Amino acid sequence: MIFFDLLKAFAVGGAICVVAQLLIDLTRLTPARILVLYVSIGVLLGAVGLFEPLLRFAGCGASVPLIGFGAAVAKGVREAVDQRGAIGILSGGLSATSAGITASLLFGYLVAIVFRGGPKKM
Amino acid sequence: MKFDPKSYQTLVSRRAARSPILPNCLRAFAVGGMICALGEGLSHLYRAWGAERELSMTLVSVTLVFFAALLTGLGIFDLLAQHAGAGTLVPITGFANSVVSPAIDTKAEGLVLGVGAKIFSISGPVLLYALLSGALYGTVYYLISLFR
Amino acid sequence: MQKPILFEKPIYLLSHASAVGGEEKKGPLGECFDFCDPSGRFGAKTWELAESELSRITLSLAMKKAGISHRDPDLLLAGDLQNQCVASSRAHACLGIPYLGLYGACSTSAEGLYIGASLLSASNTLHLAAVVTTSHFCAAERQFRLPLEYGGQRPPTAQWTATAGGAFLITDQIPDRPCAKIMGGMIGIPIDSGILDASNMGAAMAPAAAHTILSFFEKSRFSPSDFDFIVTGDLGYEGSEIMKGILCDNSFPLLTNHLDCGTLLYNPEIQDVHAGGSGCGCSASVLSAHFLPMLEKGAARRILFLATGALMSPSAILQGQSIVGTAPLVIFEGEETFH
Known part of the structure; x- marks a missing residue:
């Protein structure tokens, strides 16, 4: 059973990455624009309720790609609005994703303190 | 010199070698899929240790962010990403790398105006547009909820 | 109007030297360069200072080869890829040689040699000029593109900024050995x-x-x-x-x-x-x-x-x-x- 979960995560996550790779190679969109596109699509998918079924099917195959980040923002906003009203519009997005963002900042800072950048290899 | 900039630009973009699309896509699929499968495996592990589903997802993100940060610091991430392309970019590992890499890179410019100011220089747009679209959705959702 | 210039008297390349980083050393000309630091750091703390050090090392190698360490060039023309040519001016600030910083992006080598040769050719008082140009992959990448550790894919048309420097001593006086x-x-x-x-x-x-x-x-x-x-x-x-x-x-x-x-x-x-x-x-x-x-x-x-x-x-x-x-x-x- 776990094996099928891993397989579904692999297939869906891989497919989401392939779409981005095609966008990079075929449209010459810069990676930064593609990531912005992906989180925005994630918010949209979360908003219209399409992300939940994908998440139930693929687990981390849906949540680990950046679409999952956008969907988490959408979910956070929705739940915060439900619980606290209008202020949830402002508070929901960040609180739902705060662990990932803070972890990136914290580890980023620690890594920057500990490591020294090396020369880039070809 | 006979030279027409307009037709030149067409010529240049037509003759510019394309990235090898099929190998790129296969590698993106394999690496991206593997990162997601690793996440799935971790989430099973965290749930086996007693975490509920929501928490296990958060822990997966934090774990993957940690490893991406470490590999970035060791100078391995960029070598991997040169081959994996979107496979490392699109998962949360790419977000972590885009936070960590400017932080390491700007250490020499100081911890406040170097690391502090530049840490969001690449990931900033992602955060901005995620939160903006979130707020937009929240507004629409709130207005609809008023009339229910 | 654009005109080709032929000097009345040739300008001699008294000596010249090159210094490179690790990737350049691995290339087909690896054995031909005078100096290599595989780490690309050239003993400096930051990549920007490394480029400066590269410029200094390359010039001092050329001076040593010419055997004129006791005699200063009458002028120094130097350029690099950093904003305001800071790598070059920093590298040669203590030499006491009149200096002009040049920026022609990757064309600075020919720009410097041509300007230097023209000045020597046009003047009766200037006899020895030094031309140094450098580029450093890491400093250029940081300034023009993305952080070094950022994981991105370079498209097939992208070029690799060389970590390399070249220095040339040029003179209008006939040297005692075969020179270009x-x-x-x-x-x-x-x-x-x-x-x-x-x-x-x-x-x-x-x-x-x-x-x-x-x-x-x-x-x-x-x-x-x-x-x-x-x-x-x-x-x-x-x-x-x-x-x-x-x-x-x-x-x-x-x-x-x-x-x-x-x-x-x-x-x-x-x-x-x-x-x-x-x-x-x-x-x-x-x-x-x-x-x-x-x-x-x-x-x-x-x-x-x-x-x-x-x-x-x-x-x-x-x-x-x-x-x-x-x-x-x-x-x-x-x-x-x-x-």
Whole structure:
């Protein structure tokens, strides 16, 4: 059973990455624009309720790609609005994703303190 | 010199070698899929240790962010990403790398105006547009909820 | 009006030196460079200071080779890829030599040699000039593109900024040993061909190189066969092909003796070079390590050298401004031509 979960995560996550790779190679969109596109699509998918079924099917195959980040923002906003009203519009997005963002900042800072950048290899 | 900039630009973009699309896509699929499968495996592990589903997802993100940060610091991430392309970019590992890499890179410019100011220089747009679209959705959702 | 200049008296290349980083050492010319630091740090704390150190080391090697450490050059022309040429001015601030910082992007090597030779040729009081140009991959990447640790994919047309420097001591006095000579040159016209893609600099520079070649052969007494080699700075694989295409469109005979420094510096079999090397250290180090020794040994007797520069800044690129190319030209001859 776990094996099928891993397989579904692999297939869906891989497919989401392939779409981005095609966008990079075929449209010459810069990676930064593609990531912005992906989180925005994630918010949209979360908003219209399409992300939940994908998440139930693929687990981390849906949540680990950046679409999952956008969907988490959408979910956070929705739940915060439900619980606290209008202020949830402002508070929901960040609180739902705060662990990932803070972890990136914290580890980023620690890594920057500990490591020294090396020369880039070809 | 006979030279027409307009037709030149067409010529240049037509003759510019394309990235090898099929190998790129296969590698993106394999690496991206593997990162997601690793996440799935971790989430099973965290749930086996007693975490509920929501928490296990958060822990997966934090774990993957940690490893991406470490590999970035060791100078391995960029070598991997040169081959994996979107496979490392699109998962949360790419977000972590885009936070960590400017932080390491700007250490020499100081911890406040170097690391502090530049840490969001690449990931900033992602955060901005995620939160903006979130707020937009929240507004629409709130207005609809008023009339229910 | 654009005019090729031939000096009344040749300017001699008294000595020259090259220094490189690790990837350049692994390339086909690896054994020919005078100095290498595989780490690319050159003993400095930051990449920007490393480029400065590279400039200092390269010049002191050339001075040592010339055996003139007791005599200062009358002027120093130096350039690099950093904003305001800070690497060069810092490197040579304590030497007490009159200094002019040059910026021609990757074309600075030919720009410096041509300006230096012109000044010596035009003056009775200036006799010895030093020209140094450097580029450093890590400093350039940080300034123009993305953090070094950022995981991105370079497109096939992207070029690799060489971590390399070249230094040249030029004099109007006849030296006591066989030296290569600068016979003249021509200043290139900056050409805006409308290229917006910063990862296709070969395409941005190729029209300027083609223009300089067409204009030079139209206005001078030379023909392409008078030269053993027509050497371009860093058009790379992509830019070289495009330049030949433009020359062909202008019914210019096919160049059979064309070589490009950007395609000579790395080994595409074992190195992931994409479209080749670039940077003002690329043409300077290949000139010093490969082409000038050929002239000195008599393996070549006349070389046409065009360094090519793509002039841009990160803000200009983001604003959608196109990249302007430029290609100054220098004529080198070996001692053999006299005999």
